[in-house]
Amino acid sequence: MDIKEQARQIKIDSSSMANTSFSTRNLALQNIALALEEHKDAIIKANLMDIENAKENQVPEPVLKRLKFDEGKLADVIAGIKDLIGLSDPLFQRQLDRSLDEGLKLYRETCPIGVIGVIFEARPDALVQISALCIKSGNCAILKGGSEALRSNKVLFDIIFQAAVSSGLPEGCLLQIEAREDIHQLLSCYESVDLLIPRGSNEFVQYIMNHTRIPVMGHAEGICHIYVDASYDLQKALPIIVDAKTQYVAACNTVETLLIHEKIAEDFLPKLKEILSKHHVTIKGSKRVQEIIDCEIASEEDFKTEYSDYIVTVHLVDSLEEAILHINRYGSHHTDCIISEDTEHMEQFMQYVDSAGVYSNCSTRFADGFRYGFGAEVGISTGKLHARGPVGLEGLVTYKYKLFGNGHKVDDYATGKKQFHFVDYQIEKE
Numbered sequence: 001m002d003i004k005e006q007a008r009q010i011k012i013d014s015s016s017m018a019n020t021s022f023s024t025r026n027l028a029l030q031n032i033a034l035a036l037e038e039h040k041d042a043i044i045k046a047n048l049m050d051i052e053n054a055k056e057n058q059v060p061e062p063v064l065k066r067l068k069f070d071e072g073k074l075a076d077v078i079a080g081i082k083d084l085i086g087l088s089d090p091l092f093q094r095q096l097d098r099s100l101d102e103g104l105k106l107y108r109e110t111c112p113i114g115v116i117g118v119i120f121e122a123r124p125d126a127l128v129q130i131s132a133l134c135i136k137s138g139n140c141a142i143l144k145g146g147s148e149a150l151r152s153n154k155v156l157f158d159i160i161f162q163a164a165v166s167s168g169l170p171e172g173c174l175l176q177i178e179a180r181e182d183i184h185q186l187l188s189c190y191e192s193v194d195l196l197i198p199r200g201s202n203e204f205v206q207y208i209m210n211h212t213r214i215p216v217m218g219h220a221e222g223i224c225h226i227y228v229d230a231s232y233d234l235q236k237a238l239p240i241i242v243d244a245k246t247q248y249v250a251a252c253n254t255v256e257t258l259l260i261h262e263k264i265a266e267d268f269l270p271k272l273k274e275i276l277s278k279h280h281v282t283i284k285g286s287k288r289v290q291e292i293i294d295c296e297i298a299s300e301e302d303f304k305t306e307y308s309d310y311i312v313t314v315h316l317v318d319s320l321e322e323a324i325l326h327i328n329r330y331g332s333h334h335t336d337c338i339i340s341e342d343t344e345h346m347e348q349f350m351q352y353v354d355s356a357g358v359y360s361n362c363s364t365r366f367a368d369g370f371r372y373g374f375g376a377e378v379g380i381s382t383g384k385l386h387a388r389g390p391v392g393l394e395g396l397v398t399y400k401y402k403l404f405g406n407g408h409k410v411d412d413y414a415t416g417k418k419q420f421h422f423v424d425y426q427i428e429k430e
Contacts, residue, residue, distance in 0.1 A: 003185035007192035013172025022089040028167035033081045035163040046151040062250040062308035069124040077128040084375030090393040097425040103406040112138035114194035122146030129376035137396040187212040221306040222252030222334040227323040229340035230261040243363040253367040257313040285314045303330040333382045335367040356389035
């Protein structure tokens with residue numbers, strides 16, 4: 001059976017998936033968490049084989065870091081599933097309760113998107129998180145992971161799929177595709193797939209968008225900035241920058257460019273260089289930066305680069321306004337931060353920076369669905385439609401309008417025989 005036919009079958013099963021009970025979906029997640037723990041040795045063995053193969057093929061170090069799936073990462077995804085279980089049901093939630101006229105009631109309720117295709121990088125933890133989120137939100141998922149994680153993804157998918165189906169979910173709840181050529185078939189499944197979520201480089205996301213009629217929620221690169229204002233606290237600034245750059249260097253929410261107000265540059269840059277050198281971070285600085293500290297020269301292209309490595313670009317600005325203009329020009333609209341003790345500057349930065357996440361005095365690494373209390377995420381959306389920032393359960397549901405009448409006709413209102421009398425009723429939160 002080819003991908004198109006499989007996608008058609010999943011589309012049929014999506015109605016059953018959408019109407020599974022809250023308890024059934026949570027039971028599936030509980031059984032998945034137990035199965036992952038039970039098969040821990042097989043998962044780690046498969047991952048070690050993937051890592052060995054990647055090293056033989058000289059895969060870049062940032063990819064190797066994303067590929068690694070040890071006991072710690074397994075424990076993290078299991079904890080994420082358990083947190084997800086504790087979240088309320090995102091489905092069948094009433095958002096609008098309105099009377100249009102006597103006997104004519106309108107409701108808006110949340111429902112799943114349907115069939116979601118997710119194409120993601122070589123991160124085995126992403127497969128677990130995406131599968132769990134789609135199950136909790138009542139969506140069917142077609143999953144394509146990076147080829148470097150082929151063995152890890154296969155073992156993880158088989159464990160998750162068996163646990164899900166044995167818990168009462170339809171067989172079409174999850175499908176894994178493995179061959180690169182299958183992606184092209186998936187892009188043509190516009191009649192069966194409701195949404196595509198590609199995770200990877202900006203070029204890859206743009207390729208997906210340009211070669212499909214399926215709506216795409218883009219999760220592209222993360223070119224994140226930290227601006228250190230003239231009014232700043234050194235004791236906050238240095239630890240925040242170190243965390244944002246080195247806590248997990250391969251993540252999309254890692255800082256790539258530091259903007260420093262020129263008034264503090266003479267004092268701040270030597271201290272910055274000293275602490276970054278201790279963490280083996282290479283600085284690429286603009287001309288004015290090089291006049292103060294010894295560093296590599298930064299090119300125009302560096303300001304547009306997601307390094308995913310121990311490299312950071314440093315540039316001096318003469319005002320908050322210049323920092324904002326630089327971020328909006330060169331950033332990827334992911335996550336950007338100001339370090340400042342000036343409340344007005346913080347507020348101005350957060351209002352004018354056009355990014356999914358705008359922070360004050362904290363690490364950009366907080367841009368994460370798990371850290372936001374979403375349980376997990378399918379990725380970070382840098383777009384502005386439907387979902388933005390870390391996409392958790394809310395980003396994986398849509399809504400439908402339900403209208404209940406009693407023989408009502410539009411012609412009565414068009415001719416003036418009847419008039420609308422709109423009344424909104426308070427919705428009680430569960």
